[in-house]
Amino acid sequence: MTEPLLCVRDLRVGFVTETGRVQAADGVSFDVAPGEVLAIVGESGSGKSVTAQTIIGLTRSPNSRIAGSVRLRGAELIDAGDDELRKVRGEQIGMVFQDPMTSFNPVYRVGRQIVEAVRAHRRDIGNSEAREIAVEMLDSVGIPDPAQRIDDYPHEFSGGMRQRAMIAMALALEPELLIADEPTTALDVTVQAQILALLERLNRERGLATILITHDLGVVAEVADRVLVMYAGRVVEQGTLDEIFYDPQHPYTWGLLGSLTRIDRDRPERLPQISGAPPSLQSLPQGCPFRPRCPHEFDRCPELPGLDARLAEAPAHLDRCWLEPEEKRELRQVEGQIGLEAPK
Amino acid sequence: MSVDGPKSDDIGDIQTHRPELLLEVADLVKHFPVKRGLVFDREVDQVRAVDGVSFSVARGETLGLVGESGSGKSTLARTVLQLLEPSSGSVRFEGREIAGLSRRAMRPLRREMQMVFQDPYASLNPRKRVGQIVGEPLLLQGVARGAALRREVQELLARVGLAAEHYDRFPHEFSGGQRQRIGIARAIALRPKLIVADEPVSALDVSIRAQIVNLLADLQEELELTYIFVAHDIGIVRHVSDRIAVMHEGKIVEEGPADQVCDQPRDAYTKQLLAAVPIPDPREARSRRRAVRPS
Incomplete structure (x- = not known):
């Protein structure tokens, strides 16, 4: 295996609630190598989304208790400052969520949102250059007529196009790692097949590492290299795709x-x-x-x-x-x- | 059955209508107007959600209705049940035309046809106790009240795998799978003949889906139910259905025995749909990818 890009060790995420403490993720450890697709499989409450969100600091709150280590190319993210983490998000780690309806701001044009994301990180890039990047990205994820469609509002895109545009935005700054949380669950199967083919192409062509969070073992079989099975906040089994499907060890x-x-x-x-x-x-x-x-x-x-x-x-x-x-x-x-x- | 209303033309129907068919739908159309204008709405276009659909369902069988979002499958299901008024076409239930019946004329027929919804979080009133939710159809139709109602509801709860003590609980105290069981108990309360289930398992966790699918199969056998099972997941649809109808852009593009539709699809869209379904087997998936992309 190549040098890991991301190293997660003994990650623990707890939340203090009115009725007591909930341990949402308990001792999760894994590595992700460049170009690798790691699938995290589990049901609701398994801790798969909390684990992914904690990697980029989205679970930080007065009520959360986070311990363990998350290192990206050796740099610790668990205790990184908010500014530092904001730089990591977008530039080094892109994120795509399940619901493409709510991931875009409905009152701004799609292109403007991508341009804004690019310029927030890269002050040296001007508006027109950022716009060119946005068109290029929309084109690379298969949006037809990107130079025209860039001025559409999110509601003018279909669900599949919105999810592609979301991926385009997540990849605009050429991150090394993409975290995709149920990226195709809200989509039709024909659109899902296109998104999965797109992710696979990005892995192959750009060496993009991906953490794919899903409950769908069919999707896992199509794209994953390695699999983590989570249950009730813990990893219960992990192995290569073929080990998990053909020699599974956990009931x-x-x-x-x-x-x-x-x-x-x-x-x-x-x-x-x-x-x-x-x-x-x-x-x-x-x-x-x-x-x-x-x-x-x-x-x-x-x-x-x-x-x-x-x-x-x-x-x-x-x-x-x-x-x-x-x-x-x-x-x-x-x-x-x-x-x-x-x-x- | 307690259907009232004119009986005179029923006699003619009984002779021409094949007795094994519970439901016959012919040329059913549901168009929604697209309106523009600030003060005076003008109808500028129509959305042809259901565009001339014909099919029939035999007593005791399951018809799977599969399609992607926007295919019109949910609109079709609701139009068949007269929850939406059809634009034109015919829906015959036990040989009797129900398309265009008034709400009042439909009311006794509502006992015969019930619906199970997708989202068990949205389809149960959060302010009502489980016993009230499941017992409401019985109360409204005047079937039972008081202690008899309570007994009846507790029997229903047991039948769907819940416990009698769940009677006084609220929906939020239950998991998704248990809530779907409550929705099913409510649907079978009046001993309907036809149940339309619209994506009944797609909001549930993977390990719970099989439980609900098996429960629906058990109930079908025990209560001699006829199902229309609406879903986008063709794998689940194939498992539960005797026949499958594939919907695309408001029309049924292919219909036939479940295995035949999945194993030897004839329609181009059906083929495309089947090819897009991920196969949960890495080796199969790899060989299929190689077949699709020879590079």
């Missing part, structure tokens, strides 16, 4: 893989499901947080397993489950496929 990952509907295979009579619901972060079970929903629970589970390498042949494939790897390979076989348990 939660089995459940996610097993409950997918596939159009390229015969459909099962009933969809395999994960019973119960994700736990409330305010009343986590003792030990493994997935324990109440896991059919393979046994007497070691009340003790929290560490995120460790348990496979001799794959030292970078980590998981938090006490079961023996041999046992896991047997248990996860459900009706000839990977799954948590046979559908009831």
Whole structure:
């Protein structure tokens, strides 16, 4: 692996609420190399968005408690000043959010917002030059007629175009890292395919590193190099794309893989499901947080397993489950496929 | 069934109408006017949200209605249920024409057809207790009241996988999946024949979706329900549907048995839609990418 661009170590994000403290992310560690796509997969409350937002300081508030380390090319961001962080955002790290409707200011033209973003960071660039950059960026993300469309208002763009324009704005200052939080969730599948192809091209051509936050394992399979699976604020499994899909070690990952509907295979009579619901972060079970929903629970589970390498042949494939790897390979076989348990 | 109104022309219908069909929709059109002008609105154009759609649904089957945003699938669902007034066309429910019926004439028929909505956070009144929400249709239609109503509602809650003690709770105390169960309990309260589910799982977490899909399948069997399942996710639609209709720009571009539509699509748009669905299998995804982009 090349020298990591981003190094996250033991990141902890807690929030003080009226009813007590909530640990939204607990001990999250990972690296992102240049040109690499890291997918963070999880459901609501898993801590995936909080982790991403904390990297660029968006969770800083009087009620948040942040600890750990986030280093970008060796520079610590966790305790960086607001001015310094503002420079990092945009210039080194771009961010794209889920909802392209609310990410633009509706009363300003699209182009002006990109120009403003560029000039906020680069005082040496004049208005007309910034406008040229904006046109160029819109063109590179596939907006037709960029020189004309740059003067449109956000509502004159379709959802897919708005998300492209959002990516254009995030990339206008040529950051090295893009954080994309559910960038295609609000889009139609045909538009999603175009956005994913665009992200893939940017990775290949510009060596852009990407942290892709999503709940959709189909999207992960299409674009990710490595995968982090989060549950209840913790990483429960991490590995390469193929390790996660073809040799998954954590029962939660089995459940996610097993409950997918596939159009390229015969459909099962009933969809395999994960019973119960994700736990409330305010009343986590003792030990493994997935324990109440896991059919393979046994007497070691009340003790929290560490995120460790348990496979001799794959030292970078980590998981938090006490079961023996041999046992896991047997248990996860459900009706000839990977799954948590046979559908009831 | 307690449908009142003129019975005279029903007799003619029964002879010509295939008895296994619960719903027949023919040439259904819903146009919305586009108006301009400050004081006097002029109709300058029309949005053809549903533009001449015909399909039928047999008793006990699930018709999947799939399409992207703006395809008109939700408008079609609402127009079929007469929640929107059709511009023209025919909707026959058990052989009886319901398009253009007055609200009053529709009221007894409302028991027969119910809807499950996408957003379980927006579709439940936050000020009402779960028992009131689920029991309201029973109360309004005069089916039950008092202790009998409470009993009935508790049975409904049990049927959708909730507990009797949830009766006095408020919607905000529930997770998304549980709220969707409440919405389903409300929809089945009057023992309808037809349920239109508009994106019933797309707002839910991945691990919860399968639970709701399986619940809907169980209820279909127990209560002999007929479903129209509206969604943009063709994977889910294929799983739940006997037949699939693909909507694009207000029209049904392809309709047929679920496996046939997904495995051997004929229409160009259906093919495009299927090709865009991500395959959750890295090796398959890689080989498909190579096939699409030979470089």
